[in-house]
Amino acid sequence: MAALTLLLVLLIHLHIAFSLFPLAASRRNSTILPGSSLTAATPNNSYWLSPSGIYAFGFYPRGGGYSIGIFMVGIPQETLVWMARRDDPPVPGNSTLRFTAEGGLILQSTFDTPIAKPNDIAVSASMLDSGNFVLYNSQQNIAWQSFDSPTDTLLNGQYISAGMELRSAASDNDTSTGIFRIKMQDDGNLVMYPINTEDTAPYSYWSSSTNGQGDNVTLNLAGDGLLYLMNGTGTYLTNLTDRGLATPNIVYRARIDPDGIFRLYSYNMTERGNWSTVWSTTNNKCEPKGLCGFNAFCINVDQVARCQCLPGFDFVQSGNETSGCQRSFTAESCTATNAPASYNISVVSNTVWEDNSYSVVAVQTENECRMECLQDCNCEAAYYQVGLCNKQRLPLRYGRRDLGSSNKVFVKVGQMTPGNRTGSDPQRPEGRRKERIRMDILVVSLILIAVALAIIIACGILLYRNRVWLYKTIPTVGTGRMIEDVAPRSFTYDELVTVTRDFREVIGKGAFGIVYRGTMSNGKAVAVKRIERVSTDGEREFHTEMKIIGRTHHRNLVRLLGYSFDVSNRLLVYEYMSNGSLADLLFAPDKLLCWEEKMGIVRNIARGLLYLHEECETQIIHCDIKPENILIDEQRCAKISDFGLSKLLKPDQTNTYTRIRGTRGYVAPEWHKNLPVTTKADVYSFGIVLLEIIGSRRNMDQSVPEEEIILENWVYDCFEAGELHKLVDEEEGVDRRQLERMVKVAIWCTLEDPSLRPPMRKVLLMLEGTIDISSPPRPTSFISSI
Ligand SMILES: *[C@@H]1O[C@H](CO)[C@@H](O)[C@H](O)[C@H]1NC(C)=O
Ligand SMILES: *[C@@H]1O[C@H](CO)[C@@H](O)[C@H](O)[C@H]1NC(C)=O
Ligand SMILES: *[C@@H]1O[C@H](CO)[C@@H](O)[C@H](O)[C@H]1NC(C)=O
Ligand SMILES: *[C@@H]1O[C@H](CO)[C@@H](O)[C@H](O)[C@H]1NC(C)=O
Ligand SMILES: *[C@@H]1O[C@H](CO)[C@@H](O)[C@H](O)[C@H]1NC(C)=O
Ligand SMILES: *[C@@H]1O[C@H](CO)[C@@H](O)[C@H](O)[C@H]1NC(C)=O
Ligand SMILES: *[C@@H]1O[C@H](CO)[C@@H](O)[C@H](O)[C@H]1NC(C)=O
Ligand SMILES: *[C@@H]1O[C@H](CO)[C@@H](O)[C@H](O)[C@H]1NC(C)=O
Ligand SMILES: *[C@@H]1O[C@H](CO)[C@@H](O)[C@H](O)[C@H]1NC(C)=O
Ligand SMILES: *[C@@H]1O[C@H](CO)[C@@H](O)[C@H](O)[C@H]1NC(C)=O
Ligand SMILES: *[C@@H]1O[C@H](CO)[C@@H](O)[C@H](O)[C@H]1NC(C)=O
Ligand SMILES: *[C@@H]1O[C@H](CO)[C@@H](O)[C@H](O)[C@H]1NC(C)=O
Numbered sequence: 001m002a003a004l005t006l007l008l009v010l011l012i013h014l015h016i017a018f019s020l021f022p023l024a025a026s027r028r029n030s031t032i033l034p035g036s037s038l039t040a041a042t043p044n045n046s047y048w049l050s051p052s053g054i055y056a057f058g059f060y061p062r063g064g065g066y067s068i069g070i071f072m073v074g075i076p077q078e079t080l081v082w083m084a085r086r087d088d089p090p091v092p093g094n095s096t097l098r099f100t101a102e103g104g105l106i107l108q109s110t111f112d113t114p115i116a117k118p119n120d121i122a123v124s125a126s127m128l129d130s131g132n133f134v135l136y137n138s139q140q141n142i143a144w145q146s147f148d149s150p151t152d153t154l155l156n157g158q159y160i161s162a163g164m165e166l167r168s169a170a171s172d173n174d175t176s177t178g179i180f181r182i183k184m185q186d187d188g189n190l191v192m193y194p195i196n197t198e199d200t201a202p203y204s205y206w207s208s209s210t211n212g213q214g215d216n217v218t219l220n221l222a223g224d225g226l227l228y229l230m231n232g233t234g235t236y237l238t239n240l241t242d243r244g245l246a247t248p249n250i251v252y253r254a255r256i257d258p259d260g261i262f263r264l265y266s267y268n269m270t271e272r273g274n275w276s277t278v279w280s281t282t283n284n285k286c287e288p289k290g291l292c293g294f295n296a297f298c299i300n301v302d303q304v305a306r307c308q309c310l311p312g313f314d315f316v317q318s319g320n321e322t323s324g325c326q327r328s329f330t331a332e333s334c335t336a337t338n339a340p341a342s343y344n345i346s347v348v349s350n351t352v353w354e355d356n357s358y359s360v361v362a363v364q365t366e367n368e369c370r371m372e373c374l375q376d377c378n379c380e381a382a383y384y385q386v387g388l389c390n391k392q393r394l395p396l397r398y399g400r401r402d403l404g405s406s407n408k409v410f411v412k413v414g415q416m417t418p419g420n421r422t423g424s425d426p427q428r429p430e431g432r433r434k435e436r437i438r439m440d441i442l443v444v445s446l447i448l449i450a451v452a453l454a455i456i457i458a459c460g461i462l463l464y465r466n467r468v469w470l471y472k473t474i475p476t477v478g479t480g481r482m483i484e485d486v487a488p489r490s491f492t493y494d495e496l497v498t499v500t501r502d503f504r505e506v507i508g509k510g511a512f513g514i515v516y517r518g519t520m521s522n523g524k525a526v527a528v529k530r531i532e533r534v535s536t537d538g539e540r541e542f543h544t545e546m547k548i549i550g551r552t553h554h555r556n557l558v559r560l561l562g563y564s565f566d567v568s569n570r571l572l573v574y575e576y577m578s579n580g581s582l583a584d585l586l587f588a589p590d591k592l593l594c595w596e597e598k599m600g601i602v603r604n605i606a607r608g609l610l611y612l613h614e615e616c617e618t619q620i621i622h623c624d625i626k627p628e629n630i631l632i633d634e635q636r637c638a639k640i641s642d643f644g645l646s647k648l649l650k651p652d653q654t655n656t657y658t659r660i661r662g663t664r665g666y667v668a669p670e671w672h673k674n675l676p677v678t679t680k681a682d683v684y685s686f687g688i689v690l691l692e693i694i695g696s697r698r699n700m701d702q703s704v705p706e707e708e709i710i711l712e713n714w715v716y717d718c719f720e721a722g723e724l725h726k727l728v729d730e731e732e733g734v735d736r737r738q739l740e741r742m743v744k745v746a747i748w749c750t751l752e753d754p755s756l757r758p759p760m761r762k763v764l765l766m767l768e769g770t771i772d773i774s775s776p777p778r779p780t781s782f783i784s785s786i
Contacts, residue, residue: 032125034101040066041093047073050127054251055081057133057146058097062175065090068097068107068115069175070133070146072251075267077275080175081131081153081253082146084115087176099125104135104144118143131155154254159230160184160219167195168256180260180288182206186733188213188237190229192262192281194290194398200600202354205260205289206281213237225252225278227264241279252278259305260288289354289398293324297351297399310381310396311346312413324395329414345370348409353383354398357390358615359553370410371449378615384408488550489562493569500528508581517576525576526561530569552616556608558631558641577639579632582689586627586696595732597636598693602742603767604638605630609686610760612640613679621677625685626666627692665699669752680754683763687749691715694742695727712750716779719743741769747776 030051038046040059046066047058054074059066067090070082084107095109101122105115120137122144127133132155135144147158152166160166165183169175182192185199189211197203208229210217216232225244229237241264244250249269256262263280285291285305286298292307293316299306309315309325317323358378363369369389373382376391383390385407396409497503499518507527508515516528549560562573579585582601585592593601605625612620622629622640629642668684670677688699691711697704699711708714718726724743728734745766751757756777758766765771 030126030128032099032127034099034122034124036099036125038097040091040095047071048125048127049073050129050131052129055127055129055131057127059095062090063173065092066095067091067175070127070131072131075269076272079253079275081155082133083151083169083175085113086151086169088113116144116146130157132158152256154219154221154227156221156223156252158221162186162188162216162218166256166262168260169258171258178258179290180256180258182256182262184217184219185211186215187211188215188217188229188231190219190240192256192260192288194260194288198599199596203289205287206262208238208240210238221252221254221264222246223252225250225264225266227254227279244278259285260291261285286400291322292399293322294395294397295325295399296321297348297353297401299401310348310399310409310411312411327394327414343374343412343414345374345410346413348411350401350403350405350407351399351409352402352405352407353392353396353409355383355390356392356397357383357555358393358611359391360555361389361391361553362387363389366408369408371453373410373412380412382410384410488546488560488573491562491564491571491573493564493566493571496528496564496571496573499526499573503528503530518573525578527574527576529572529574531572551618552612552620554608554611554616555637556604556639557611558639574641575633577631577641578634579636581628582630582632582638582693583627585632586693587698591696591729591732593696595728595734595738598732599738599742599767600636601630601632601638602690602693603764605640605686605689606760606764606767608638608640609682610764613682613760619679621679622682622685623677624666625682625689627689630689668754670754675754678754679759680757683749683757683760684754686760686763687746687757688712690742690746690749694739694746696729712779715743716747719747720778738769741766741773744773744776747779748773751776751779 032048036048038048038058040046047056047060049056052074054072055070056073057070058068060069060071060078060080067086067088068084069080069086072079072081091107091109095107097115098106098108099122100106103114104118104122105125107113107115116133116135118135118137120141120143122135123138125133125135130147133146134142137143147155150158150160150164150166152168154160154166162184163186165181168178168180170178177195179195180192181195182190183199184190190208191199191204192206193199193203194205210229213229214231214237217229217237218231219227220230221227222243224246225241227240229240231237244252244266251267251269252264253267254262254264261280261282264278265275266278267275284300285303286300291305292298295310295313296307296315297310299308307321312328313325314328315321315323316326359376361369361372363372363384364387366384369382369384372389373379373391378393379391380394381392381396383392491499496518499520500516501518503516505517506514507517513530516530518526518528520526546560546563553559558577559575560572561575564571564573609622609625612622624642625640629640630638631641632638666685666688668677668681670681692699695711695715697711701709701711707717715727718724724736724739725734727743728739745758745763748766749757749763762771766773
């Protein structure tokens, strides 16, 4: 019976091969010996065939030249399933591919390029019927195989192991690396991302939701079209597809396509029709993030993804929808006085975007959000969700139409540059009249806006009087203009006694006092901080803190919800951070943070600090950045807390002399030298915290060998000696290049001369790898002289 089946299979194969390639038969040889070679432009010797004649390894035409890959020469589509050095330019027709025992496969063109480097002396090679090209050593063991370095396609028998990914091609014609990837993560989750992003949820656009199923999960494709995840002991964890037909006549392949969708295809070898899609990660062509480039959003039109620019934007390359969009007007310089007049707001409904808010403001109406953005020179667009106005800077990314979303995007639009007007304004000759009408509209709008403002202010005052709602809006002193204030609510002492159930549960102790856990009447958990050392000084600081925190809104700052102030009690009510402080996580004996999480926290802290230093209304120097003051919320997002020691700076006064604040070990050298203290003091403390995050230990640790006691010095020693791996635990999954970048940033931040330390804006760019970081100078240690 078995023999019969075998014969049948063989017959079918022979039938296919011979009926298609009567010529191919003569040069077919499944065993390739050292010394063999292929030449690109010779029709009878440009590839090696598999025994069935379906797969071929060799040159395929590409962009006027040739590249090397594996393709299904046995079907009319000649489908490419593997590419060697896909991002190298094509080679000319006289190039040869040579197989040598020691060097494996070498492409000889203008210069020699290794294509397959065996891990042993290769005595033979073979193009297998599975689509795998293999080099064998003298024991007939595999010394190299194409299945180990997949490109965009997964074949039957091949698997993607943990940590590996498939990357899409740029387009159907261009096989070089495109803009999407599907990664088999170490945590067991199979996730799709745009290329060049971190492996974190905000970037992902599809996942198998199988995380936590073990650390050695593989993605496999069976011969019957079953696409499944399996763990190290061979247990089926998840089946992504159903079983199909398992006959030699049906061929399956899974590929991440240039449009970012991962699809399973089947091909009927007897019918010889087309590939048909059996399964795909989504039917929505707009789902892959980044399809449309910057400032554009994707719309599904008759199953085709089209890109559309935001209002006031044009495609960077006209006619190229994937090139992204840029403003079609030249932005006037914006100042506080001309802000509302120099722009208009256009609205785009039902779209979703990446949220990169630099500020989130609680608003009551849509129109308030519109005004928020118009009046803020930093705001270039704002997303309005019910009750929240998320202010954004350009570029906006990952936009797509989503009819299920009630989001509104307000986009600032300026005056078109003359001559740059597009066809959308056919009434040029009537410009004068139009302008007069527009003036009228402007005046009417301004009056309406003024009335609206008056009403809002009146409501604000009423709300304040009645203390009905948690948030209220207040006008700034002097200008009467609405600002992004949603001031904290004032509580009575008795209310807070109820909230904290008579101060029962202590959750921490800060520099100023004890922190209690509480629950608001709506069930929301809060942290209530009792300020203990009440002096005249303390009272002033209390007021300072109120004022400053009331005006800060950033997702990397802990939000102040309210306060209580009476003769003997000063209490602050903060949002509750369920994961404690960075110190709890970082210095715990059992490692609770992996490298990626740590890097996320570092960026969060940097963003929060950047906001304090440059983006909020009054510059704030924190003065006490340390792991205890970095709190971690449920989503493990880090937020900076405790601005109680912050010093308010007037905009024109950048230097300030004060007595030492802050915590030993984190304070910048200038504090001790009576030098002016600037935002660079926070940069220093940030640098120390960064070092501690990298090393998962305190800056000063007496329990380690002498040369390692002061982390700062030890890090520099390791950096100079090129031994950075000593600083980290290999198991954390540390990215070496990122580690080096982090260490360099930390050294720059902790330099003794404040002027040499980079500002937070630059620190953030350095952390993200957006700019190159030059080698830092040798620091002079300061800690030891305290
Ligand atoms: C096929 O491979 C064998 C080695 O297995 C070799 O002896 C023979 O010459 C090869 N035939 C051709 C046509 O290259
Ligand atoms: C390929 O064809 C050329 C002539 O067309 C012939 O000289 C050469 O021997 C052939 N090579 C192989 C490997 O059959
Ligand atoms: C291939 O052809 C180019 C010209 O098209 C020539 O410059 C080059 O030397 C040739 N290379 C080999 C290996 O013959
Ligand atoms: C891509 O290939 C198609 C045919 O498959 C062709 O019509 C089109 O012009 C090609 N595009 C480019 C940029 O080469
Ligand atoms: C694979 O999964 C099975 C069932 O969930 C489990 O018993 C086994 O320990 C897992 N193996 C590994 C290596 O995680
Ligand atoms: C992962 O699983 C494979 C078998 O699927 C096994 O050979 C390998 O040793 C495992 N690796 C680890 C780190 O468990
Ligand atoms: C996946 O499919 C295999 C083979 O059909 C089956 O044994 C296994 O139980 C399935 N696993 C799940 C989780 O459905
Ligand atoms: C493949 O094509 C043949 C011939 O058209 C047909 O008989 C067979 O049912 C097809 N197989 C599948 C699985 O569709
Ligand atoms: C295969 O698909 C293409 C377009 O996807 C179509 O133009 C062509 O006619 C199809 N061929 C067959 C044989 O169905
Ligand atoms: C369109 O723009 C993208 C992104 O800039 C670029 O990669 C692509 O080559 C362009 N396509 C054409 C046809 O110019
Ligand atoms: C718009 O005008 C600017 C300068 O006035 C010019 O550089 C740009 O190319 C113009 N854009 C279009 C789309 O005409
Ligand atoms: C805003 O819109 C009004 C009315 O359409 C128009 O008169 C005014 O010029 C616009 N302002 C800008 C900066 O485009």
